[in-house]
Amino acid sequence: MDSTYFQYLDYAVYGTAVLVMLIGLYAALVKKSLLKIVIGLSIVDSGLNLLIVTLGYIKGGTAPIFSPGYNGTQAMVDPIPQALVLTAIVIGFGVTAVALSLVIRLWRHHHTLYIDEIKNLKW
Amino acid sequence: MMAFILILILLALMIAASVYAVRQKDLLYAVIATGIISLVLSILFYLLQAPDVALTEAAIGVALTTIIFVITIRNTVRMEDESDKNKNIKSAAK
Amino acid sequence: MKKILVLLLLAVVGFYTAETFFDIGFGKAPFVKSSEIKPVKDVYLHQTVQELKVANAVTSIVVNFRGFDTLGEVTVLFLSVTALGSILYKKRHHVGERSVLFSASSIVTSGSKLLFPAIVLLGAYVFIHGHLSPGGGFQGGVIIATGFLLMLLAYENYSVSHKGLAIVESLAGITFAGVGLLGFMNGGTFLQNFLATGTLNDLFSGGIIPIIYIAVGFKVAAELTGVIYTVLNEKGEQHG
Numbered sequence: 275m276d277s278t279y280f281q282y283l284d285y286a287v288y289g290t291a292v293l294v295m296l297i298g299l300y301a302a303l304v305k306k307s308l309l310k311i312v313i314g315l316s317i318v319d320s321g322l323n324l325l326i327v328t329l330g331y332i333k334g335g336t337a338p339i340f341s342p343g344y345n346g347t348q349a350m351v352d353p354i355p356q357a358l359v360l361t362a363i364v365i366g367f368g369v370t371a372v373a374l375s376l377v378i379r380l381w382r383h384h385h386t387l388y389i390d391e392i393k394n395l396k397w
Numbered sequence: 398m399m400a401f402i403l404i405l406i407l408l409a410l411m412i413a414a415s416v417y418a419v420r421q422k423d424l425l426y427a428v429i430a431t432g433i434i435s436l437v438l439s440i441l442f443y444l445l446q447a448p449d450v451a452l453t454e455a456a457i458g459v460a461l462t463t464i465i466f467v468i469t470i471r472n473t474v475r476m477e478d479e480s481d482k483n484k485n486i487k488s489a490a491k
Numbered sequence: 492m493k494k495i496l497v498l499l500l501l502a503v504v505g506f507y508t509a510e511t512f513f514d515i516g517f518g519k520a521p522f523v524k525s526s527e528i529k530p531v532k533d534v535y536l537h538q539t540v541q542e543l544k545v546a547n548a549v550t551s552i553v554v555n556f557r558g559f560d561t562l563g564e565v566t567v568l569f570l571s572v573t574a575l576g577s578i579l580y581k582k583r584h585h586v587g588e589r590s591v592l593f594s595a596s597s598i599v600t601s602g603s604k605l606l607f608p609a610i611v612l613l614g615a616y617v618f619i620h621g622h623l624s625p626g627g628g629f630q631g632g633v634i635i636a637t638g639f640l641l642m643l644l645a646y647e648n649y650s651v652s653h654k655g656l657a658i659v660e661s662l663a664g665i666t667f668a669g670v671g672l673l674g675f676m677n678g679g680t681f682l683q684n685f686l687a688t689g690t691l692n693d694l695f696s697g698g699i700i701p702i703i704y705i706a707v708g709f710k711v712a713a714e715l716t717g718v719i720y721t722v723l724n725e726k727g728e729q730h731g
Contacts, residue, residue: 287408287445290412298415301418303497307424309424309474310477313424313427317419321415323454324442325512327450329512331446332518338446339625340692351446360449360453361560361561361564375575387473448625449547449549449626456637461636461719469722
């Protein structure tokens with residue numbers, strides 16, 4: 275985009291990432307169903323990953339891979355956020371799996387997922 | 398220019414899918430919407446020159462997270478406010 | 492009332508986050524104060540080509556420069572599998588018997604039998620070529636786990652041996668830690684390279700990086716298959 279008219283549209287990716295994060299946080303804070311809370315947390319995860327990868331992007335850059343077709347002069351995208359996000363996605367799956375197993379266990383015990391019903395702390 | 402318009406459409410789709418996932422009462426539909434978020438996210442990672450992350454997100458976010466949510470829903474409850482209704486019935490019976 | 496409060500809080504958080512990232516800017520090269528200080532990115536990219544001879548910079552960062560992180564990450568994944576198994580534990584009467592609503596048709600079963608070897612082959616390809624092209628241990632392991640998921644969904648009595656998963660996972664973990672410790676014996680640090688690096692864009696290049704990524708691939712595949720198998724065998728009080 276060479277003209278300055280589109281300058282602010284460039285920030286659309288950041289805006290979307292922050293917005294998706296906020297929508298997920300809203301679900302995690304307001305909703306009363308445990309499964310909806312876990313869904314909200316996984317949405318926050320998606321938004322955060324997009325935010326971190328976008329930080330390393332450079333306009334006109336290529337992917338950080340020195341394949342035989344690389345001419346040696348073109349700028350490369352920052353690989354460090356990509357490596358961090360690679361880790362974060364796999365860990366996020368582990369977190370979601372443990373959270374869902376806790377949900378199943380609570381359902382087995384209380385037969386409800388409505389968090390106002392689950393009051394007694396002793397299982 | 399084409400890539401820019403594509404990115405804008407994908408971003409709009411992502412916001413729409415997340416709003417749908419939060420507002421939908423049927424949890425199965427909400428989970429499918431989170432799968433759509435992951436799919437769009439993987440295309441966005443590819444356009445942002447991160448093919449490694451795109452591969453991971455496509456495999457984990459679309460396949461494994463969705464299936465594990467679906468299994469949980471099958472084992473527990475499908476509608477969001479079903480337990481709420483139960484509570485109303487219980488309190489009316491009292 | 493609570494919703495209004497939450498919306499207000501989120502508006503404040505969102506405003507300050509958006510302002511911060513607006514200042515950073517989108518798609519610009521990183522800001523450097525003086526010419527003597529180089530960004531970390533440049534150093535990593537330089538060393539990736541010159542010293543390690545690895546084509547994929549993300550692989551070299553994940554396995555070599557931040558290899559200790561990756562060891563911790565694999566440990567976290569292992570812990571989450573353990574936690575899943577212990578949280579969902581109950582004295583089962585019918586071990587290995589899953590509740591199915593209806594069995595899959597013959598088209599699904601024979602189709603997935605046809606696809607399963609191809610999926611596993613793709614996963615193995617992805618993690619063997621992790622240092623040359625996009626992909627690596629995590630991606631390849633997840634793809635293999637997806638293949639096992641397909642088989643578990645198609646055949647209701649298909650079962651994965653827990654002992655086999657445990658052996659594969661332990662051997663892969665020992666390989667990772669052992670190769671890392673061998674770096675000490677050559678007078679270096681943990682995960683120091685001690686093999687010949689070869690030439691760039693060769694399958695046998697990069698020293699110990701392909702070995703470690705293959706170990707990570709096996710470990711991730713075993714762990715995620717264990718997660719899916721444990722959750723699929725969970726049998727709630729069914730009502731249809």
